[in-house]
Amino acid sequence: MLGDIWTVFWRDWVVLKHRMTAFILSRMVAPILYLVAFGWGLGRSIQTAAGGSYLDFLVPGIMALNSMNISFNSVIQVHAEKVYHKSIEEYLTSPIWPHAFVIGKTLAAVLRGLISSAIIICLAYAFGANFTITPLFLLVLVLNCAVFAEIGFAAAMYIKTYEHMGQVNTYALLPMSFLCGTFFSTHTLPDALRWFIELLPLTHTSYLLRGIAMNQEVSLLSVGVLLLYLVIVFVVGSKAFLKLRE
Amino acid sequence: MIEVKNLSKVFKYKDKKNQMAEKTAVDNLSLDIKAGEIFGLLGPNGSGKTTTIRMLTMLLKPTTGEIFYDGRHVDIDDKDVREVKQMFGIVPQNLNFDMDLTVRENMELHGRLYHMNRKDREERISELLKYVGVEEVINDKVRNLSGGMKRRVLIARALMHNPRILFMDEPTVALDPQVRRRIWELIRQLANKGTTVLITTHYIEEAEELCDRVAIVNHGKLLDIDTPQGFISRLGRYVVEWTEGTHKEFKLFNCREEAGQYLTQLDAPGGIRKSNLEDVFIEMTGRKEGL
Ligand SMILES: Nc1ncnc2c1ncn2[C@@H]1O[C@H](COP(=O)(O)OP(=O)(O)O)[C@@H](O)[C@H]1O
Ligand SMILES: [Mg+2]
Numbered sequence: 001m002l003g004d005i006w007t008v009f010w011r012d013w014v015v016l017k018h019r020m021t022a023f024i025l026s027r028m029v030a031p032i033l034y035l036v037a038f039g040w041g042l043g044r045s046i047q048t049a050a051g052g053s054y055l056d057f058l059v060p061g062i063m064a065l066n067s068m069n070i071s072f073n074s075v076i077q078v079h080a081e082k083v084y085h086k087s088i089e090e091y092l093t094s095p096i097w098p099h100a101f102v103i104g105k106t107l108a109a110v111l112r113g114l115i116s117s118a119i120i121i122c123l124a125y126a127f128g129a130n131f132t133i134t135p136l137f138l139l140v141l142v143l144n145c146a147v148f149a150e151i152g153f154a155a156a157m158y159i160k161t162y163e164h165m166g167q168v169n170t171y172a173l174l175p176m177s178f179l180c181g182t183f184f185s186t187h188t189l190p191d192a193l194r195w196f197i198e199l200l201p202l203t204h205t206s207y208l209l210r211g212i213a214m215n216q217e218v219s220l221l222s223v224g225v226l227l228l229y230l231v232i233v234f235v236v237g238s239k240a241f242l243k244l245r246e
Numbered sequence: 247m248i249e250v251k252n253l254s255k256v257f258k259y260k261d262k263k264n265q266m267a268e269k270t271a272v273d274n275l276s277l278d279i280k281a282g283e284i285f286g287l288l289g290p291n292g293s294g295k296t297t298t299i300r301m302l303t304m305l306l307k308p309t310t311g312e313i314f315y316d317g318r319h320v321d322i323d324d325k326d327v328r329e330v331k332q333m334f335g336i337v338p339q340n341l342n343f344d345m346d347l348t349v350r351e352n353m354e355l356h357g358r359l360y361h362m363n364r365k366d367r368e369e370r371i372s373e374l375l376k377y378v379g380v381e382e383v384i385n386d387k388v389r390n391l392s393g394g395m396k397r398r399v400l401i402a403r404a405l406m407h408n409p410r411i412l413f414m415d416e417p418t419v420a421l422d423p424q425v426r427r428r429i430w431e432l433i434r435q436l437a438n439k440g441t442t443v444l445i446t447t448h449y450i451e452e453a454e455e456l457c458d459r460v461a462i463v464n465h466g467k468l469l470d471i472d473t474p475q476g477f478i479s480r481l482g483r484y485v486v487e488w489t490e491g492t493h494k495e496f497k498l499f500n501c502r503e504e505a506g507q508y509l510t511q512l513d514a515p516g517g518i519r520k521s522n523l524e525d526v527f528i529e530m531t532g533r534k535e536g537l
Contacts (some may be wrong), residue, residue: 086342094359
């Protein structure tokens with residue numbers, strides 16, 4: 001069982017190794033732009049409600065949205081393995097534990113998410129941001145990567161064409177990137193919208209990461225919400241994977 | 247070894263007008279394939295050969311019917327289906343390589359999926375790639391290989407874990423005759439050592455040369471099963487061929503004299519030759535397309 005998960009993970013690791021430099025370089029572009037534009041440029045003229053610097057407020061939000069984007073987009077490559085290359089069939093006919101595929105792909109996406117998060121942490125320190133990293137902070141980051149990896153997996157299983165995958169990015173991930181407590185606190189939003197946004201997983205990740213980074217008390221209920229999401233999307237993704245055989 | 251009872255597959259799909267449609271790809275198929283046998287599924291395109299193999303290899307859920315391996319009933323969702331899958335070597339009709347990996351990495355992934363240890367993996371990879379003659383491209387990305395080379399790697403990959411049952415779906419398509427013969431020889435060797443082989447083909451010559459028994463299928467239905475020679479002697483050892491207008495006609499006969507008489511009665515240019523499986527096939531399916 002563990003060996004099978006490792007096999008699936010190993011494959012993604014080999015592919016990542018082939019393109020490590022390109023991966024890291026391309027992952028630096030968006031966070032650098034966010035840090036420069038919003039943290040450094042705009043942020044110097046902004047006072048946050050708590051009175052701290054906007055850059056300190058922003059860094060956890062960027063880590064939340066970036067790890068979401070990286071893990072989601074890492075796993076949607078499975079779409080090509082399913083539709084174009086059909087290499088997913090090798091896994092379906094092989095004697096591996098059936099859930100090893102979903103779990104291995106998720107773990108590989110978590111790894112990518114963590115690598116790019118590490119890059120942002122370094123960049124943020126270089127920009128002079130102050131924040132605290134605790135084991136809980138890392139756990140939340142891992143959970144966030146895993147949740148969005150599995151959402152990406154389920155999407156890759158259900159969606160038929162690559163264009164539709166792009167639409168998921170535009171209509172689901174992009175709005176979440178901006179609205180889920182990443183760049184500004186959700187308290188300023190109208191109630192109806194705020195309620196809706198607080199149901200989304202990324203909001204809880206932003207809230208948790210920011211709270212921990214700023215040494216504030218955080219509600220573990222948000223960790224519970226992320227775990228619940230993790231279980232639900234795992235079941236949905238696994239079902240969809242096994243449904244490929246119908 | 248492989249026993250199939252009343253196997254059917256009905257695909258439900260959306261047609262061009264976005265309405266639900268059904269297609270019976272395999273229709274009430276029953277087979278009994280013996281250990282060490284080379285068994286051929288012969289049929290025109292669209293006759294359900296690939297769908298049958300996909301069901302037998304647990305890639306596709308049958309709509310109805312049962313599959314037995316070594317007398318044991320096997321269902322795609324059984325807990326112990328993994329033991330059965332470990333016996334399979336699969337050469338799919340469509341190349342299903344991991345295009346982001348090299349030849350070696352694809353082979354290694356396969357070895358890992360089939361729980362081989364590192365030493366066995368390395369030995370088998372070099373041994374098999376050498377046998378099929380592609381060892382010089384071992385570190386190339388699969389996407390850069392020629393069609394024929396990809397097919398050869400596909401065969402090598404399927405054999406890596408010494409499968410007891412080999413499923414080959416049109417394995418020699420796009421190979422030149424020399425390589426094809428080499429693959430046939432390999433298949434014969436494997437069968438002699440006890441491997442059971444299920445091969446689909448639309449090359450009649452392949453079925454005739456290689457298979458112990460052949461099942462002829464059309465529109466998802468089994469028409470008949472026999473040895474290649476059995477088919478030929480039942481349907482006629484001799485063929486009278488003649489031209490009528492622009493197209494060729496033929497008729498099968500069991501002895502040369504009858505064939506000769508028929509030819510002399512004909513008021514058309516023609517000749518007599520020995521029949522082959524192709525004549526049988528056309529006689530039974532009534533179609534020539536897909537050959
Ligand atoms: N996923 C599918 N959905 C709908 N029809 C299918 C599907 N797969 C195969 N078919 C149809 O089933 C029939 C049998 O196909 P196949 O098993 O590939 O035949 P063969 O391998 O003998 O050429 C064909 O008419 C094909 O179009
Ligand atoms: Mg086919």
